[in-house]
Amino acid sequence: MADALRIGLFTHSVNPRGGVVHTLELARALHFLGHRVTVFAPAAPGERLFREAPHEVDLVPVPPAPKRLADRVGEHIVALREHLARRLQHETFDILHAHDGIGGNALADLAEAGRIAGFVRTVHHLDPFDDARLAAWQRRSVQQAARVLCVSPGWCMTIKREFGLDAALVANGVDCAHFGRMPSARDTALAGHFGLRRGAPLFLSVGGIEARKNSLRLLEAYIRLREELPQAQLVVAGGASLLDHSDTWRAFHALAEEVGLKTGTDLVLTGPLLDEDMPPLLRLADALVMPSLREGFGLVVLEALACGTPVVVSGIPPFTEYLEDTVIDGHALYADPQEPASIALAMRRAVEPSRRRALAAEVPPVCRRYSWPASAARHVELYRALLN
Template identity: 55%
Template sequence: MRDAPLKIGLLTHSVNPRGGVVHTLELGHALHDAGHDVTVMAPASPGQRFFRPVRCVTRLIPVDAAPRDMVAMVGSRIEAFTASIGALLETARFDVLHTHDPIGGNALANLVDAGRIEGFVRTVHHLEVFDDVQLMRWQSRGFQAARQVFCVSRLWQRMLAEDHGVGACEVRNGLQHGRFSPLRQATDAALARCLGVRTGAPVVLALGGIEARKNTVRLLQAFVLLRARWPEAQLVIAGGASLLDHAAYAREFAALAQASGLAIGPGAAIVRTGALSDEDIPSLYRLADVVAMPSLNEGFGLVTLEALASGVPIVVSRIAPFTEYLGEADAHWADPLHSASIAEALQAALTSRSPARTAAMAASAARLGATFSWAASAARHVQLYREGLHGSAAAAARSIPC
């Protein structure tokens, strides 16, 4: 029957709090709540678990701790996924296998080549540029071999079509309603004490760790300029649990901080929290006076929706995908290639705080929250899944984005 519940396997690259992992878990929950049978699969080294509780079935694929060599790490995890899902297929049947990263994409492509499955779905959040040829080949195969390709923004939908000849369907992200709020909680002050976040001084919050893609070095340059007016300001950088190697960029960041006379540590000018408990994230937003996301490359930027829902002004790059869904008044806009522009946007966000501005942010959050819902995203996914299952091979391989 066409409308019967689907059995869906969702693959993600990690159990840690990264944007693609959050997307996978939220989509899994929404599909589960809509009555579908969902299994979320991810690699996990000994002792690892998902960073938050998962309501649907999970399958943790045993892997060793990530080695320093990226090619060895990716190759070993592709092999682990291929073997684990291949074994699972001996006793389980899936209507849809849907991966959100190249590791899962290559494993499923291996299973297609072996005749174990007919096809798979891939969501491309964004693409990286690797120096290693093998990594670039795996990245390309991870979506080129898919029966259907989805994107979370029109930017990447267009780039896949123009640069790779791949037709992708846009599927919107969602916002977990009720999780983020501007209303202060007792846990906020406790978290501030634990992390060494000062109260009474402007706090600039950046999520995602120190990465070139996140433009963290230019954000630090902007922060140095900002401290000329607010010498007690703090830059809080949260997260950073990535499989990619950002060590060289982190050293560049640390060298700039040292040259600027800025200490890094709890209570210092710069606070690096690392990965935090999922329960702490709503409080973390409320500790911020502005959330900065001057990224050079993003798939969507869920942080923007979460910050606005928390009543915190945002500074974002004037680039897609931000320009696709944020209105001019929703954010303070910056040229991500110029630290002075980022500093000006941060200053504007801090000096324009007022009851009227707070009300405007609440209106933006309500509008965006109505537009971006995980239930609607799940319904869109199911529609596209069924098209892929019941459509012709030609339709599944169409080159015009939907």
């Protein structure tokens, strides 16, 4: 490819968080468009990327995590900055693109030092940090970027309101070859491994136990629902995160213990999963429940729908920005994220047999609208505009 670009993408972790998945899917699609891509990710001793990749992955060594998050973030910024500076001594990149504040600050340091011309920053969402250093790093990573991208219209508006910047909209995607309806032997093996009750309503939450994921109200909704559906299970998958969610964890487990929920049977906490286990788990679920208080997009919603699983989401942006026809078709249901009763009602409606049958008939249009090749093409368009 004569006009192939040399692209460096920066992500904050080797674990399957939404922003990391976006970065890897974008890198893969750019690679298959003929561009030369390297994904940079910090990795502590013994850590490896959660999936294989067809392009170069450069795991940047970082020390084991210190107790304070801000100290850890600072160390990662320095590690990424110094690592890239060494590579820049013998190679050049057309585009350097950060998908989080850590990579953004490493690139901002290099831009201020005159080592690079500038960088692109994708904002998936912004976090409300109490720590002044974390808040300053987050703002700097956006303000210093040569171009800001967002994955939803609502976040484009937030960037305009809070920073006065015009962010470009870039779509997410879903890999329907990976996330599909056809059961596999792994479905049965995974159900046995986690003790999932076949035939009982199985509600799945992805992303761990976090305040942003609204985990406490989800648990309250599940407790209400068990009065009608006593065999129902709640599965919480994932949870690897840089941030400290211990307060939410303690409150979540205290409530579960108070009402007598049995961990491992009523309540299944999988922890981080292998990449190949996500499609089977989504197929095993009777509904994905995502009553988040704040999301950039919610990639797993598209992945669940592609697997033929109905979804319950908060009736707020970004979900209302791309799921309207899916709600009309009955494949997705909105809930008030502030009201456990509303979440419980949507969960009950989501497991009506007619919804699963309707989803089994065809892939929802929303899954056809969003593809990673289309997202990559949009990125290339914006990259070239910046270079010109």
